[in-house]
Amino acid sequence: MTKIVYDTWQSIMNHDRNPLRHIPDLNTRHMVMQVLAWMWCIIFSMYFSSMWMFGITATAHVFLIGAIAITVATFETAKRKPTFFIKKGYHTPSRSRYMYYKGKRIKYDDNDIGGEHE
Numbered sequence: 001m002t003k004i005v006y007d008t009w010q011s012i013m014n015h016d017r018n019p020l021r022h023i024p025d026l027n028t029r030h031m032v033m034q035v036l037a038w039m040w041c042i043i044f045s046m047y048f049s050s051m052w053m054f055g056i057t058a059t060a061h062v063f064l065i066g067a068i069a070i071t072v073a074t075f076e077t078a079k080r081k082p083t084f085f086i087k088k089g090y091h092t093p094s095r096s097r098y099m100y101y102k103g104k105r106i107k108y109d110d111n112d113i114g115g116e117h118e
Contacts, residue, residue, distance in 0.1 A: 015072065026076065030069040037061035 010017050015029050023029045045054030099106045
């Protein structure tokens with residue numbers, strides 16, 4: 001029974017297995033999934049004859065599918081371009097690149113990547 005539930009979930013929600021896998025753009029896939037989720041929210045709330053139910057289910061679907069889409073996009077970025085998460089130079093752009101001691105500027109080594117606790 002667990003395998004049936006798992007396979008059914010994967011065939012609907014996994015963007016690599018459902019028919020939306022043929023849409024090359026991840027953002028478009030996400031938008032189509034959002035529209036489908038809203039459609040099901042409307043149908044579910046009409047079944048219970050409650051607009052409150054629509055508000056609750058629509059909000060829940062936006063947050064749930066949005067979180068899934070952000071996670072998938074992050075994983076795809078990490079897989080395709082792992083250097084995106086590594087910034088060269090100073091890690092905190094708001095911090096100064098120089099330090100002053102007794103009124104004199106001390107220049108850091110050019111190879112020093114910086115950081116608050118290094």
